[in-house]
């Protein structure tokens with residue numbers, strides 16, 4: 001949701017409008033103190049001590065004969081300025097570290113979380129009193145210490161949200177499209193955390209103001225300058241003689257804090273009206289099943305060639321869990337190769353190894369992956385990122401989860417195009433329109449303006465295919481691209497992939513467990529089981545005359561437990577050699 005729309009929603013809420021107006025008045029009055037109050041807040045005239053309101057002194061005089069209006073206004077400067085300083089320190093320390101720890105995890109996350117827990121365990125008031133004793137009675141120094149003490153609240157808030165967002169599929173999709181981490185954080189992560197940060201800022205500002213006033217009230221502040229807390233302290237000492245002295249600083253503190261809390265509530269309500277983000281798909285898979293290794297004697301394909309690929313995950317005890325055990329795979333230009341196997345057989349790990357996007361802890365431990373003849377196993381992240389989007393593209397399984405609900409379709413299609421092709425806004429919009437036409441979306445202009453929740457699943461998948469095609473890649477890796485769609489839309493998406501292959505000479509690695517899709521679309525098939533490729537061949541051969549017992553079991557399962565017919569008849573009119 002855009003900032004403008006959030007602001008309008010806040011102002012439409014009566015409490016939001018009232019609190020915002022109140023805060024504006026307080027801030028304006030405090031900033032305009034020299035204009036509104038003609039007196040110096042420190043100038044005292046003992047003969048006028050405790051004098052009531054008069055023409056030149058509308059709020060009267062305090063116990064030392066100082067103008068109360070001037071002291072409230074100038075005191076507000078010191079009180080709000082101090083709170084602002086504490087807030088700035090807390091934001092600068094808490095937000096970037098929370099972003100980094102949540103997004104990257106690893107040792108920085110552990111170290112930062114440990115430090116934050118330590119700071120949170122410290123009793124804030126005791127630390128503030130001790131700092132005053134050590135660093136002197138300067139209110140600014142106390143506010144800096146306060147900023148450090150409240151920074152953990154921002155860190156924990158931001159880290160928690162970012163750690164969740166990092167797992168969203170649309171963040172994976174942004175990585176796949178080749179965007180840098182900084183761009184992904186700025187675009188997809190900051191938009192999610194900015195709302196909670198605004199709410200937290202309002203609440204922490206209230207706490208900082210109250211704490212600062214509390215310290216001054218206890219006489220722990222600097223004491224030399226006017227602040228609302230110091231005024232309360234003085235009023236309290238004279239409560240019997242002039243109880244009205246407590247009214248003005250009390251009112252200023254109470255109103256400012258109420259306004260901040262109400263504003264935080266209004267911002268939260270405005271943000272909650274935003275459509276909920278889809279939950280992330282969690283992958284699960286059965287345990288490894290052993291199978292024989294097949295070594296391909298075939299020459300390496302020009303587009304994608306995988307030889308002896310082994311993928312492993314580090315276990316907490318330091319040992320490796322191997323999930324892909326030395327596989328061979330080839331995709332030629334203009335060829336659609338199906339990678340089939342049941343859940344957990346290692347299809348996705350293979351695809352992600354080619355994309356250079358193995359999840360944290362996973363790595364290619366052996367083997368070679370060449371794309372257009374260039375070795376990519378062990379490539380640096382920066383070089384892999386350059387390949388993704390341009391040479392390699394990815395179409396994921398769940399179209400809706402891979403689109404960021406906060407941005408229009410147009411904005412999401414234009415971002416990678418502008419980044420990779422360096423196009424300006426207008427050219428990128430034209431390119432986005434052209435891409436939507438390419439994937440046969442009927443009214444591209446209208447679709448560009450829609451948000452993901454306003455389009456169907458089939459259309460979302462077309463949008464993702466359009467995004468994948470934006471930089472005219474050579475190889476498209478599609479992970480179960482039709483699973484989330486109904487049968488009619490599935491057929492349309494498959495026809496679209498076939499057309500792209502025919503018209504553009506696109507190579508496609510189709511990850512699927514659906515043999516119907518394989519029969520419909522693929523030229524060749526590799527069957528995976530337990531992290532190994534057990535059989536590779538043409539679609540006709542694999543579906544018509546499977547050699548491996550596992551492939552036969554897979555085919556039997558499709559035919560409702562009946563034995564596989566021989567030969568298998570693919571849906572598309574293909575020449576079947578029995």
Ligand SMILES: Nc1ncnc2c1ncn2[C@@H]1O[C@H](COP(=O)(O)OP(=O)(O)OP(=O)(O)O)[C@@H](O)[C@H]1O
Pocket residue numbers: 283284285286287288313321323341342343344345346347348349350359360361362513
């Ligand atoms: N992050 C991880 N850490 C450890 N093991 C993992 C991790 N991700 C996947 N695995 C293991 O890797 C193996 C292969 O998983 P993979 O996701 O490639 O299967 P798949 O064939 O794509 O299944 P699906 O169709 O369900 O996605 C599984 O045994 C799985 O438990």
